[in-house]
Amino acid sequence: MRVLSLNVGRPKSVPYTAQPEGLTGIEKSPAAGPVRVAAPGPKGKAGSGVAGDAICDRRHHGGNDQAVYAFAREDLDEWQETLGAALPDGIFGENLTTEGVDVSGALIGERWRIGREVVLEVTSGRIPCRTFAGELKARVPEGRTDHWMKRFTERGAPGAYLRVLEPGEIRAGDPIEIVHRPGHGVTVALQFRAIAGENRLLPEVLAAGEALHPETIERARAYLARQQAGRQQGQGQAEGQGQAGPDERDGAPEAV
Template identity: 40%
Template sequence: MSDSTGLPTGTVLAVCVATDDVVLDRVGASAIDKRPQTDRVRVGELGPTNDHVCDTKHHGGADQAVYAYSEPEAQRWARDLERDLPYGWFGENLRIDGMPITDAIVGEQWAIGDDGLVVETTIPRVPCRTFAAWADEPQWVKRFMDRADTGSYLRVVHVGTVGIGDVVRVVHRPTHGVRVRDLLAGTAADADALTALLAADELAPKVRREAERKLARV
């Protein structure tokens, strides 16, 4: 879908948080088991206020405050794996339909709902051993990386609340053209576009880190 500006719009299908830890073999306690919430959820600068992170070294923080995943990408995995992948299975806070998530432009801003929440796309999700243990699928990390449908982390530009059915509107889109997917190792990327991204003002620190790494490889 798109609005009168031609920019895409989507719909929040689910808002998911981890209220309890799950204990995984060879990993230990994890907050990957996100469950859908029926009430509106407040989102602060570090993400949903009723969510939590166990591995704070690799997850969470301002640049990874919220994790969004695409419904079409989730359904494609469900068909391939021949299993139901309910809302929250990817460890996502937001399951969104109707607009690009992994193929969103880095640094584009989304207004979600009508309570003031604005977020900005940052970096792709990189699968780890926790995700592999949770998925319990052969060679899961490699398969997830090969497909590169990673979803997008988001930083919070303006706090607010989010709920099921909220409309997601792209309210700002940078012109450099680098997608979230393009920052993932192993995907193609354009050096000029990465250079333009790195020239942006107020670039999220983790975006700068990943863009510099990718430009060095290119």
Template identity: 40%
Template structure:
């Protein structure tokens, strides 16, 4: 299975998104021309202001599916350009939210590994400026996926995406987000050397009932 990198996005400018308009966020990401260097903490020219909840090795690259973005554009009646979700890569042709945790993607000459889901927050809601945004985004559960960088390199828009490896436990990013597939998550936790945030989120699923509505 192959896909396409439609856009590579990094921070355009830090924007005020706090309740008093003071707190800054790097959510305003926009497409850039490549090739762009990618290292273990993400893309050159990108950064996270809130490093407690964003960024780091397990959340180095955030990817959103072009098909899911088009569905939102239709529902909201507005253009949803690459980077609007705060994503680094807008891709097409391969499942993102429904990718299996631990799958490895080759994009350009970079090797990426699927880790955890995006969790919508107040910053995202204020950026989107849509009614009940966190609830709606959560209910749809098209949340995109974070990746860690296994092999650094460069990538750019137009690069092909190929899936080089898919684990057998079957747990998807959507499963982690919704708290589904507990048996698969037990198998996931049997894997050696899990990224810390994957283990954290998987154990949280087993401690909590499945999420129905939020």
């Protein structure tokens, strides 16, 4: 298991982003040498955990729990065959293009040691967005990426966001060692399904505990609260229907 490439992006102006400035950093390419990786700070204020990597939409991307994005070369190769077009490392906006790692099958809270210094922890899958779809449409022959967000979601291999536990430098060729695997069984793929439409799975992913992306925890707890409120409301209605009304009691006058 190893890092095939460590990829960084520079801001560029495009017509397919919702950002007011029209900028995106999704186009990433392999860095030539070692690159420092560290926790960037809270989402909304901080960008990428990879030095020199641009995050232009800080509302949805970047921050400590999405510091690094990893995608498996094996999954890129499958998409390459499906689309009939070359997909170089970094084209999905990933910082780490990996080899030999089941990225979407990784467990939430799984920890990877990369090289000699860096330790990363898996937090969540990646939800496809309009900018991602626009970037693929711009770089792949016309028509082959139609309905991209739906197709990417249905494939169920979203890649993984990771937080930085121990900072340091990463370079292409660095080995990846899984140094911790939790016992809960909640994978990136399962968490992705839960937040991408299969709400019934949300309670299940809470088994991953605090290693989960905070937004997933919040969403799952809100879902459980709605379910509980619905059950209580239904129970109250059932109890109300079971009580005799004024015209149903013994000796009650008939309606006129």
